[in-house]
Amino acid sequence: MDAETINERLAEITEYKMKKYLRFISEKSKTTCEECKKYDKMVFAVKDPSKPKIPIHPHCKCHYKTLNLDITLTTAKFRVPVPKTGFLGKTIKSREEFLEKLETGFAPGKVKELIIINHAEYSGQFELGSRAESFDQLTDSQIQRLKHHLAPNALIDLRMCGGIETEEGEKVVQEMANKLQCRIKAYTSAVSPFGTITNLIFDPYSPVPWWKQLRDGPGGRIFYPQK
DSSP states (O other): OOHHHHHHHHHHHHHHHEEEEEEEEOOOSTTOOHHHHHHTTOEEETTOTTSOOSOSSTTOOOEEEEEEEETTOOEEEEEOSSSOOSSSOEEOSSHHHHHHHHHHHSOTTOEEEEEEEEOOSSTTOOBSSSGGGBGGGOOHHHHHHHHHHEEEEEEEEEEESSOOSSHHHHHHHHHHHHHHTSEEEEOSSOBOTTSOBOOSOOOTTOSSOGGGGOOOOOOOEEEOOOO
């Protein structure tokens, strides 16, 4: 197979994987209406019949930004900057940054598995960079944006330092599953980026790499939407 034919095949594969999507951008001002705010930053397929038509109203200043997204990507991985797990996920420091990177890297309705590796010092808290940026504190508009990107029967895997150690922690995760209408996997104690329980005390001064100081333990518990 000659070089020209190879390049043509590669172009065909790329065209198959990459599809054009549109991101709704609203004007951010005191006069921006609630309808425009509702769609702000949401991503739609070009031929999506539910895509809002612009202008939405007279003097509307909203517009669309074109995105090229890989429709074959179905697993999204995110992590906080510290500790540096290295091989897993896009780095995030806030809920908004998490959603921005999700929306500009993955096609809407395609994410079947969402993995978030982060901190959770207290039961029921799932931090995205800081305690003030907790996953369980997503606003209504942020929840709408996240749901828009999840595939049917999606699974969110929250690999936190802690999570559902108490009944309150279980309640928080169940409420998240209900709001997002998807399965959420959480853990009862500290968990490694691999999704396994840490059975050994981690020694940062040990010559043994940190990932070899971990043992496989019980998996997380899956919470299903109840309403």
